[in-house]
Amino acid sequence: MGVSSGSRLGPYEILSPLGAGGMGEVWRARDTRLGREVALKLLPEGLAEDPERHARFEREAKVLASLNHPHIAVLYGLEHLEGRHALAMELVEGEGLDERIARGPVPVEEAVALARQIADALEAAHEKGVVHRDLKPANVKVRPDGAAKVLDFGLAKALEEQPEQGDPARSPTVTGVYTRAGVILGTAAYMSPEQARGLSVDKRADIWAFGVLLWEMLTGEQLFAGETVSDTLAAVLTKEISLDRLPAPTPEVIRTLLRRCLERNPKTRLRDIGEARVALGDVGVAGGAQPHSSVRQAAAHAPAPDTPLPHPGRRRLAVVLAIAGAVVLAGVVLGLRAVGWPPAVFGPTGVRPIRSLAVLPLENLSGDPGQEYFADGMTEALINNLAQIGALSVISRTTVMQFKGTHVPLPQIAKRLNDVDAIIEGSVQRAGGRVRISVQLVRAATDTHLWARDYERELSDVLALQGEVARAIADEIRVELTPDVRIRLAAAPSVKPEAYDLFLRGRAHSRHENPDDNDAAIALLERAVAADPSFAAAHAELARAYGIRLFFFLPDDDEMERRSRVEVETALRLDPQSSDAHLARGVLLWSPRNHFPHAEAIRELRRAIELNPSSDEAHHQLGMVYMHVGLLDRFLQEAREAVRLNPGNTLALYRQGVARLYLRDYAGAWDVFSTIPIEFNPVLVNYQDVWTLFYLGRKAEAKARSEEYERVYRRDVGGLNASMQAILAADAGDVTRAEERIRAAVERGKGYGHFHHTEYNVATAYALLARPAQALQWLQAAVDDGLPCYPLFESDPNLDRIRRDPGFVAFLAEQKQKWEAFGRL
Numbered sequence: 001m002g003v004s005s006g007s008r009l010g011p012y013e014i015l016s017p018l019g020a021g022g023m024g025e026v027w028r029a030r031d032t033r034l035g036r037e038v039a040l041k042l043l044p045e046g047l048a049e050d051p052e053r054h055a056r057f058e059r060e061a062k063v064l065a066s067l068n069h070p071h072i073a074v075l076y077g078l079e080h081l082e083g084r085h086a087l088a089m090e091l092v093e094g095e096g097l098d099e100r101i102a103r104g105p106v107p108v109e110e111a112v113a114l115a116r117q118i119a120d121a122l123e124a125a126h127e128k129g130v131v132h133r134d135l136k137p138a139n140v141k142v143r144p145d146g147a148a149k150v151l152d153f154g155l156a157k158a159l160e161e162q163p164e165q166g167d168p169a170r171s172p173t174v175t176g177v178y179t180r181a182g183v184i185l186g187t188a189a190y191m192s193p194e195q196a197r198g199l200s201v202d203k204r205a206d207i208w209a210f211g212v213l214l215w216e217m218l219t220g221e222q223l224f225a226g227e228t229v230s231d232t233l234a235a236v237l238t239k240e241i242s243l244d245r246l247p248a249p250t251p252e253v254i255r256t257l258l259r260r261c262l263e264r265n266p267k268t269r270l271r272d273i274g275e276a277r278v279a280l281g282d283v284g285v286a287g288g289a290q291p292h293s294s295v296r297q298a299a300a301h302a303p304a305p306d307t308p309l310p311h312p313g314r315r316r317l318a319v320v321l322a323i324a325g326a327v328v329l330a331g332v333v334l335g336l337r338a339v340g341w342p343p344a345v346f347g348p349t350g351v352r353p354i355r356s357l358a359v360l361p362l363e364n365l366s367g368d369p370g371q372e373y374f375a376d377g378m379t380e381a382l383i384n385n386l387a388q389i390g391a392l393s394v395i396s397r398t399t400v401m402q403f404k405g406t407h408v409p410l411p412q413i414a415k416r417l418n419d420v421d422a423i424i425e426g427s428v429q430r431a432g433g434r435v436r437i438s439v440q441l442v443r444a445a446t447d448t449h450l451w452a453r454d455y456e457r458e459l460s461d462v463l464a465l466q467g468e469v470a471r472a473i474a475d476e477i478r479v480e481l482t483p484d485v486r487i488r489l490a491a492a493p494s495v496k497p498e499a500y501d502l503f504l505r506g507r508a509h510s511r512h513e514n515p516d517d518n519d520a521a522i523a524l525l526e527r528a529v530a531a532d533p534s535f536a537a538a539h540a541e542l543a544r545a546y547g548i549r550l551f552f553f554l555p556d557d558d559e560m561e562r563r564s565r566v567e568v569e570t571a572l573r574l575d576p577q578s579s580d581a582h583l584a585r586g587v588l589l590w591s592p593r594n595h596f597p598h599a600e601a602i603r604e605l606r607r608a609i610e611l612n613p614s615s616d617e618a619h620h621q622l623g624m625v626y627m628h629v630g631l632l633d634r635f636l637q638e639a640r641e642a643v644r645l646n647p648g649n650t651l652a653l654y655r656q657g658v659a660r661l662y663l664r665d666y667a668g669a670w671d672v673f674s675t676i677p678i679e680f681n682p683v684l685v686n687y688q689d690v691w692t693l694f695y696l697g698r699k700a701e702a703k704a705r706s707e708e709y710e711r712v713y714r715r716d717v718g719g720l721n722a723s724m725q726a727i728l729a730a731d732a733g734d735v736t737r738a739e740e741r742i743r744a745a746v747e748r749g750k751g752y753g754h755f756h757h758t759e760y761n762v763a764t765a766y767a768l769l770a771r772p773a774q775a776l777q778w779l780q781a782a783v784d785d786g787l788p789c790y791p792l793f794e795s796d797p798n799l800d801r802i803r804r805d806p807g808f809v810a811f812l813a814e815q816k817q818k819w820e821a822f823g824r825l
Contacts, residue, residue: 003027003042003084010081012040012088028091033704038076041087066128066679071121073141073151077712092149097217098137105220108249112283114140115214117148119277122210125153126203126273127402133201135209136190137216188232189224193264196233204266207273211261214254219245237264251283272406354421354443354477358395358413359383361404362437363427375428376401377504378437378466382424385470387614388579391479394614395420396646414444418644422450424473433459433497439469441476451476459497484577499532503541510545515553521545529567536575543567543584551591551753564588579612583621590625592753596786598629602825616646624655628756629822630789632659650680657688662792666695682713687720687757694728695797703728718752719745723761727798730768738765756787764798772805779811790819 003025007014012029018039019026029040065075074090097114100106106114118140125132132139132153141149188196192208195201215223224239226232241262243255257279260270270276359382364375380397387394395417403413414420426439440452453472457465474481506524509517525542529535546564554560568588571581586604590596605622608615623638636659642652657672670692678685686709693702706725716722726741742762749758763778779793793799793815802808 009040009084009086010079012038012079012081012086014040029088031088033708034701037091039073039089039091040079041089043085043087066677067125067130067153068677069121069124071117071148071150072125072153073149075153077708089151090149092141092143092151094141094143094149096138097140097142097148097213100142101137101216101220103220105247106217108218108247108251108254110146111214111217112254112280113146114142114148114217115210116277116280118150118210118213119273119280121148121150122203122206122273123277126206131201131203132206132209133195134187134190135206135213136187137213138187140213188229188236189222189226191233191236192266193237194266196236202266203273204269204271207261207270207276208266210273210276211258214261215241215246215258218247218250218254221245253279253283272408274406274408278409278412354479355391356393356395356418356420357386357422357424357477358400358417358420358444359386359424360400360413362425362439365427365429366431371430373504373508374430374501376404377507378428378435378462380507381463381466382439382469383614384579384612385466386473387612389470389474389479389481390613392474392477392614393420393645396614396616396649399646399648402648410442410444410447418647420444422477430459435459435462435465437465437469439473441473459500460494462497462500463495495535496532499528499535499538502528502531503535503538506538506545507541510541510548518545518549518553522549529570534574536571536578537580539567539571539574540578540581540584543571543581543588547584547588547591550588550593555592555751555753561593577611579608579615579618582608582611583615583618586618587621590621590786592755592785595784596628598625598786598788598822599825601625614645616642616649616652619645620649620652620655623652627655627659627662628787628789630662630791630819631822632662632791635659650676654680654684654688657692661688661692661695662789662795664695664795664797666692670696678709682709683715683717683720686713687724690721690724690728694724694731699728699731716744716748718755719747719749719758720761722748723758723765726765727761727768730765735769738769741765754786756782756785759785760787760792764796767799767802770801772802772808775799775802776805776807776811779808783815788815788818788822790815 003009003014005014005016009029011031011033013032015028015030015037017025018028025042027040027042028037030037065077067075073092076088076090079086079088118135122132122135130153132150134152135150139151141151143149190209190212192201192205195205212223223241224232224235226235243258246255246258257270257276261276263269359379362375362379362382364372366374379400383394383397383400386392399417410423410425414423421444423442423444424439425442426437429436434456435458436454436456438452438454441450442448443450455465455469471481502524506521506528509521509524522542522545525538525545528538529542532538543564546560546567550557550560550564564584565588568581568585571578572585575581582604586601586608588594589604590598590601602622602625605618605625608618609622612618619638620642623635623642626632626635626638636656639652639656639659642649643656646652653672654676657669657676660666660669660672669688673685673688673692676685678689686705690702690706690709693699693705702724706721706728709721710716722741722745726738726745729735729737729741742765745758745762749755752758759778759782763775763782766772766775766778790812793812799808
C-alpha cells in the first residue's frame with residue numbers, strides 16, 4: 001500500500017515525510033485515538049514474509065519498548081496496519097546531530113553536554129541488556145532546548161536477517177547511505193572493527209561508535225570516510241586515528257576518553273559507557289580538567305601507542321613493593337588502633353560510624369565464565385549473612401547486581417545506593433574442591449581503604465566460610481552482634497559441594513517468574529535436596545519455586561501444594577531461624593487455595609523480617625498483606641523500606657501508587673504510575689493507569705488507554721482490563737456494554753491469584769448502575785477472596801450510589817470491625 005501526505009493508515013493520519021533508509025520510511029503522523037503526533041516508521045515489506053524473522057522482531061521490539069529514559073526516544077508500540085508493519089515512536093522535534101556537525105565543529109562545552117546525555121542513554125540501555133548497534137549522528141536528535149534524544153535503539157538487531165558469520169555486507173547497519181561533501185558514506189563509518197569483520201558484538205561496539213561520534217562533534221569532520229562501503233570499512237579497520245585534529249581547548253580528560261573508546265581491540269577498549277558519563281561530568285572546560293579516577297585507572301592499564309609493555313621482572317618488582325607498602329601501612333594502622341586512633345573510623349566520634357553498606361558483585365577469578373553463577377551466589381550469601389545484623393542496613397542483591405562488570409567509582413556507587421557508609425568488594429576463585437574469597441572494606445564517600453583479608457576453605461565448608469567473612473566485617477566496623485546472630489553465623493553446617501552447586505544454579509533461575517525458568521529451577525533444586533537432604537537453604541528455595549508455580553502457572557495442582565508444604569516444613573525443621581523459609585511459608589499461606597489467612601501470613605512475614613531486617617522482599621510481601629486488609633499506613637512504611645533497601649523493587653513502588661488510590665490521593669497515584677513503563681508488567685500497569693485516569697476525571701483518556709491495551713496486548717490476565725471497561729460503561733450509562741464486559745471479566749479471571757480485584761471492580765460497576773444487591777454480592781466475594789479493605793469501601797466514590805442501602809450500611813459496619821481487629825495484630 002502506498003503512503004503519502006494526507007492519507008490514512010489505520011488510525012494514523014499521515015502528515016509529512018521525515019526520512020527513509022535501510023530500516024524503512026519514517027513519517028510524521030497523528031494518532032487519532034490519543035490525539036498526539038508520532039513518528040511512524042514503516043518497516044521493510046519483507047519482514048512480514050518471513051514468520052521467524054517477524055516473530056524475532058516482535059520479541060526484540062518488546063525489549064526496546066521497556067527502555068524508559070529522558071534521552072531515549074520512546075517506542076510506543078508495534079502496529080499492524082493494512083498489511084504494513086510499523087513502529088509508533090515518540091516524535092522528537094529538533095535538528096539531527098548529523099545536520100549540526102555538517103555546519104562545523106561543535107564547541108567543546110556543547111559537545112561535552114551532548115555526549116554526556118548520549119552516554120547516559122547508552123548506559124541505561126546497556127543495563128537492560130540492549131545494545132544500539134547503529135549509533136551515529138543521524139540517530140541523535142538535538143531538541144531546541146539542547147536535550148539530546150537517541151533514536152532507533154536496537155532496531156539494527158531487531159530487523160537483521162541473521163547474516164552469516166563474516167558477512168558484514170548483509171548487516172542492516174551497512175545499507176543506509178547518505179551523501180555529504182560529494183562522498184558516499186554508509187553507517188559503516190560508525191561500525192566497530194569487530195562489526196566490520198562480521199563478528200558478534202556487544203556493548204563495546206556502542207562505545208566505539210560513541211567515540212567516533214564525539215570525535216566528529218569536536219572536529220566537524222568525518223573520522224572514517226570512503227567513496228564506497230568497502231573503502232569505509234577498510235578505513236575503520238586500518239586508518240590511523242589521530243587526536244591532533246581535536247581543537248586546542250579540548251581537555252585532557254576528553255583525549256584520554258577518546259583513546260580508550262577508539263581502541264580497535266575490544267578487550268582493551270573502555271569497558272563501560274558509565275565511565276564515560278562520569279568522566280564527562282567532571283570536565284571543566286574553561287581551565288581544562290584532569291581525567292576522572294575511573295578513566296585514569298582504565299588508561300593506566302593500557303600502554304600508550306609508543307610505550308613498550310613493562311618488563312615482567314619490573315612488573316613483579318612493582319607488585320612486591322606495593323605489597324610491602326601495604327604491609328607497612330597496615331602495621332601503622334594497627335598500631336594507631338591499639339592506642340585508640342582514629343575514632344572517626346573505628347569509634348563513636350568524628351566521621352559517622354558505618355551503619356549501612358553494599359556488597360558489590362564479587363569478581364569471578366576462576367578463569368571460567370561458566371562459574372559466574374558461583375561468584376554471584378557467594379555475593380548473595382554474604383549479603384544475606386550481613387543482613388541478619390539488625391544494626392546494619394544492607395543493600396539488596398537485586399540492586400547491587402546492576403554494577404556487575406562496571407567500573408563506576410565507589411563514591412558514585414555510594415551516592416546511587418542511598419549514600420551507604422561503606423562498600424565491600426572483592427573476588428572469588430574456585431578451583432577443584434577449594435574456594436578462595438578476597439574481600440576489602442572501603443569507606444564509600446572518600447574511597448578510603450579500611451580493611452582487607454583473604455579466606456580459603458574446602459568447598460564443603462563454604463557455608464561456614466560465608467559466616468566467618470560476615471562476622472569479620474561486623475567486628476571490623478564495630479557493629480554489635482546479638483548472641484543469636486553470632487551463634488548462627490558460627491554454626492553453619494557443612495554442605496556437599498554437588499548440592500551447593502545445584503542450589504546456586506537453581507536459585508539463579510528461581511529469580512525469574514516465567515514457566516521456563518521455573519521448570520529449570522525446580523529440576524535443579526530437586527536434585528540439590530536429593531544430593532544433600534540436610535541442606536536447609538535448598539529446601540527453602542525449592543518451596544519458593546513450587547510456590548511460584550502454584551500462584552502463577554498451576555493454581556489447582558494439589559500435588560504441588562503438598563510438595564511446597566513439605567519443603568517449607570523441612571527447611572524450618574533443619575533451620576528454624578531461616579528467614580527465607582519463613583518468607584516462603586508466608587507467601588504460600590497467603591494464597592487463594594488457603595483463602596488468604598491474613599493474620600497467619602502477617603506473623604510469618606514479620607518473623608522473616610526479624611531474622612533478616614534487610615530483606616526487601618519480606619518487607620514488600622508483608623506490606624502487600626497490610627494493603628489488602630486496609631492497614632495502609634503500615635503498608636506504606638513497609639513498601640518504602642523495601643524500596644530503600646532495593647530501589648529496583650518496582651512492584652513495591654507500584655503498590656505505593658495503589659495505596660494512594662485507596663487514600664483518594666489520585667494525583668499522587670498518577671505521579672507514581674507515570675514513572676513505571678507499561679512493559680514492566682503490562683496487565684497491572686495498564687489496569688492502574690486506566691483506573692487512575694478515571695478517578696482524575698480523564699475518562700476519555702482512560703477509555704482510549706484501555707482499548708489501546710486490548711488491541712496491542714490481546715491478553716487480559718485476571719479480567720482486569722475487561723472489569724475496568726465495565727466500570728467505564730456503567731459510568732456512561734451503557735448497561736448492555738457494562739453487563740457484557742462483566743461477563744468477559746468473570747470468564748477471563750478464572751484461576752487468577754488476585755481475582756478479588758476483578759471482583760471488586762465488578763461490584764463497583766454494579767454500584768454505578770445503582771444495583772445494590774448485585775454490588776453487595778460481589779463486594780462480599782472480594783472480601784471472602786482476600787480483599788477486606790475497609791478504607792477502600794468507605795471512601796471509594798464509585799460506591800456512592802449504594803451508600804444509603806441498608807445492606808451496604810451493615811456490610812460496611814462489619815468490615816470496620818474486622819479492620820480494627822487487623823489493626824490490633
